[in-house]
Amino acid sequence: MDKPLIEFKDVTKRFGSRTILDRVNLKIYAGQVTTIIGLSGSGKSVLLKHIIGLLKPDEGTILFQGESLNEMKKSERIAKLAQISYMFQDNALFDSLTVYENIALPLLETTNLNKAEIDRRVMARIEQTELKDAACKYPSEMSGGMQKRAALARALVTDPTIVLFDEPTSGQDPVRKNAILSMIAQYQRKFGFTAIMVSHEIPDVYFISNRILALYDRAIVFQGSPEELEEFDHPFKDEVIRSLEGLQQELTGLYSQRQFKVMHHAQLTHKTRGETYSMVVFTLDDLGAVMTGAGHEAVRKTIRSMGRFIDKHFGAIGGFSTRRSANHFVTVLPYSDRREAESILADFAQEFQERGMKDGYEGLERRKASGDCIELVIRAGIAQGEPVTEIESVIEAAEANKKEIAHLRCDVRG
């Protein structure tokens, strides 16, 4: 493997009598997305702050491109650290500055660019992060999600070679969470920077991470790919990963997102160029309205029924599926082309319409007395992918092809 970009050697950090990091050893490689996972309060942010130089280790060494940061000349250290940008967990936006001014700040203060060039760069980032309407707003006038995007825009405006993300998706709804992770992955591919991310959103980050570092009990207990994490045998896995994945598996009977990624990787990497597979995405529309009208139990039953039916139907022909968000399922059919996938989906739709929605329907039936009519629409889309294609772009293509495959309308006349 290449020489690591950043390396920790026996780094220990204490705050008073409390040891936060105890002889931490880790390696981070250039051009990758590395995610540090662990439970809240396990010292992930402290670790990140050592990388950017906000904190200094009490013991041990931090190597940057093979050179110890402590032994470098000050000017050299400043030059190295200037390549790094940092996105704070709580955004750390200047509340007396507008979004535009916040994003422009690093360019105004650290470069000699003229006003027009600064404006061009800032507006480009504002447009990329969909903040055009909020450019003149102050952070306190925006939602948490918009503040997050503003912080992301500020972190990227200087075109850094290393970007540190401290809990970039904390406090976000599932849609925004996916959007932020997709944006990080997209920018990382586009600009080629090294991304180092701290997160406890354990299933979500596997889709964009090349390498996982697990922080547990004040030390790094695992370093490797998400696939290697599958083989990792350590109390960390039982206590942290399985506990976070258990609920989803129990409800739907499908693979967790991590297992799904492992399956995706394992099944498709041995395919040769030109071989294809099919991807099917399912969405349960208006789940919020069903929740309001029929209650949580009916929604839970519908989701469970959907998951189990997908598994029963597509698992039999070698497919594997996961639930990506509350109402969003993804299935990979590794041995089927598009035509075959369409045929299987038609069979699935017919059977699901007749039998699969029975559980949820019973839940909805209880609402007949109120006279309200609740509609549940299931839409699905198919796309064809190649092993070299990024999974996210195949999912996006399938999303674009979505159409209605099943429809449930409660009968208020009983």
Next chain:
Amino acid sequence: MALDSNSDELQSSKHPWRLGLLLTAPFARIGRSTISLVGNLGASAIFLMLAFLKILHPKQWRKIVQQIYYIGARSTMIIMLVSLFTGMVIGLQSYTALVKFGAQGALGTLVSLTLVRELGPVLTAIMIAARAGSAITAEIGIQRISEQIDALDTMRIDPLRFLISPRIAASIISFPILTAVFDIVGIIGGYISGVILLGANAGAYVYRVQTSMDMKDVTDGFIKSIVFALIVSTVCCYQGYFAHMRTDSHGAKAVGLSTTSAVVISCVLILVSDYVVTSLLIR
């Protein structure tokens, strides 16, 4: 009762070390406070020096002008109000006292020298510490606890240059100007109460104001105001900048306590340094 039993226990031969601790505790506390005070004084001096050296950075001018507006221009009304009534009350008290000796002609001398040499610089500095100094501490303190200062570090923007230097520069410029405003409005206040309300001779008042002051009185007042500017800006910025390192509280409470400390320490140091500077400047 409990106290007695504790005292007995303390004095018993079983715990001789406790008695020793009890006797030495006050000295230990004084020692710790002294070490902390000396440490803080040293840190403040270094803090001032580092920030002062960064005033002349090319990207500072816009920020300095902004701070002159916040610290100086926006304090003008309150300074004028305070100085008007200070001048009026000095005029009132002085006239009542002077008239007993038939020396009401010296009213202009008394009002102008009192204001220009002492009250102008001191009250201006105290008013700015209360109005702008507290705001500086609170603003910087909030920026510290919400990681905005850390964010500056990660963007390679020197927080001392970005946040502190402009405020020190703006204070050095604003304090003497506001002191001059205080002096002028105070003298007008003395004129209103002494001449217009109490009937002292207007010509004598103006003549005495002109002849009793020389340039040294004015420059001494300005020297004091610059010393006070350095004290107030350093203390207020320092308290906000290190709000997160307070041992007595955390978060918003730490910012609140730092703001209180900044105003109290500034006021005390203004009065102490006033005496020291006056001693050095007096003929």
